Amino acid sequence: DAGITQSPRYKITETGRQVTLMCHQTWSHSYMFWYRQDLGHGLRLIYYSAAADITDKGEVPDGYVVSRSKTENFPLTLESATRSQTSVYFCASSLRDGTYEQYFGPGTRLTVT
């Protein structure tokens, strides 16, 4: 299917476990982003990538790792999950930087117990 997809849509994990959230886009957009959405904080940028093999930190990167070996994929890994990482995670993509819109995936609801 065309567009931007995320998997899994829902995930429950335990404190200390590693978990990877997947993001895939079919538009060949250069830029991809990971946000988290929390009550009282809105959406905050975790990491972004300008192209394959180029990534940069956003506002709240601690505890997260990203990679981008292929243009279409941008996985987000929580190396040792903590309860404070319970959130809804959104992946987004943009054709290029600057004037272009960001398009969002459906989100992954992650619960860390």
Next chain:
Amino acid sequence: KQEVTQIPAALSVPEGENLVLNCSFTDSAIYNLQWFRQDPGKGLTSLLLIQSSQREQTSGRLNASLDKSSGRSTLYIAASQPGDSATYLCAVKETSGSRLTFGEGTQLTVNP
């Protein structure tokens, strides 16, 4: 640090009413401003994108305006319908960096 505020946090109107949602930002050095819609449990859908050089954008019953110098944007919804019920978010992209800074949204309910 850029801060984006949306007032009111929630709004309930009867069907058919015209309404205005407000968004303000503290740093006028923006590249563009984007309005999104978010339905419960769903992702964000882009509604309108206004470049910093533009004053307004229109799509169907939606009209968004931008006054960069005063740090304000409004989203006007004409002839509201129950299907417009959702949370509306605005986000600004600053001239430096790639991030969007989001407001916390206005939750709109349109009553039949």
